[in-house]
Amino acid sequence: MMHSTTLRPLREDDLAMLLRWRNAPEVRRHMYTQHEISEAEHRAWFQRSHDNPNRHLLLVEQKGQPFGFVNIQLLDNEAQRGEWGFYLSPEAIQGSGQALGFTALEHAFDVLKLHKLCGEALFGNKRSQRFHERLGFIQESHLRDHHFDGHTYHDVIGYGLLHSEWHACQGV
Structure with a gap:
C-alpha cells in the first residue's frame, strides 16, 4: 500500500485533469455513462x-x-448509509x-461516520468486483439486466461493507 495517501475536496481547477481521466477509454468502459463526456x-x-x-x-493524492x-454520496443520514x-x-x-480504497474507507467510516458503505460494479468489470472483495465488501445483490447503456443490458x-466489518479487517 502507498503511504501518506491523502484525500482533499475536488476543486474547480482539478476539473480538466479529472475529465481527462474520466474520458480515458480504460476508465469510461466500466462506467454507467460510457460516452465521452463534454x-x-x-x-x-x-x-x-x-x-x-x-x-x-474527493481527490486522492500521494505526496501531493x-x-x-x-x-x-450520503443516502440516508439517519441510518448513516x-x-x-x-x-x-x-x-x-x-x-x-489499494491505497485509494483504504484511504477512502477510512474517510467514510472514521470521518463521515458511516455505518454502511455500498458500491456497485458492472458484471463484466471483474477487476472492480475483486477490488471490492479484497477491501472486505460482501456481495449483497446480483441485479440482472439492471443497466442499459444505450445498446446492451448489463447485470450489476x-x-x-459495514463499519464493524471494516474495523475488524483493520484490527481496530
Whole structure:
C-alpha cells in the first residue's frame, strides 16, 4: 500500500485533469455513462454535486500528486448509509487502487461516520468486483439486466461493507 495517501475536496481547477481521466477509454468502459463526456456536461455535474451537501467529491493524492477520484454520496443520514464510486488516473502506478480504497474507507467510516458503505460494479468489470472483495465488501445483490447503456443490458453486482466489518479487517 502507498503511504501518506491523502484525500482533499475536488476543486474547480482539478476539473480538466479529472475529465481527462474520466474520458480515458480504460476508465469510461466500466462506467454507467460510457460516452465521452463534454466539458459542459462535466462542469454541470461538478456544480450540481458541489452544491449538494450529501456529496463528497474527493481527490486522492500521494505526496501531493493526484492519482484517483472518490465520490461518496450520503443516502440516508439517519441510518448513516452511503454509496461510493471511484476511479484511478490512467497513469496511476501499481498498488494505487489499494491505497485509494483504504484511504477512502477510512474517510467514510472514521470521518463521515458511516455505518454502511455500498458500491456497485458492472458484471463484466471483474477487476472492480475483486477490488471490492479484497477491501472486505460482501456481495449483497446480483441485479440482472439492471443497466442499459444505450445498446446492451448489463447485470450489476451490489456490495456492502459495514463499519464493524471494516474495523475488524483493520484490527481496530
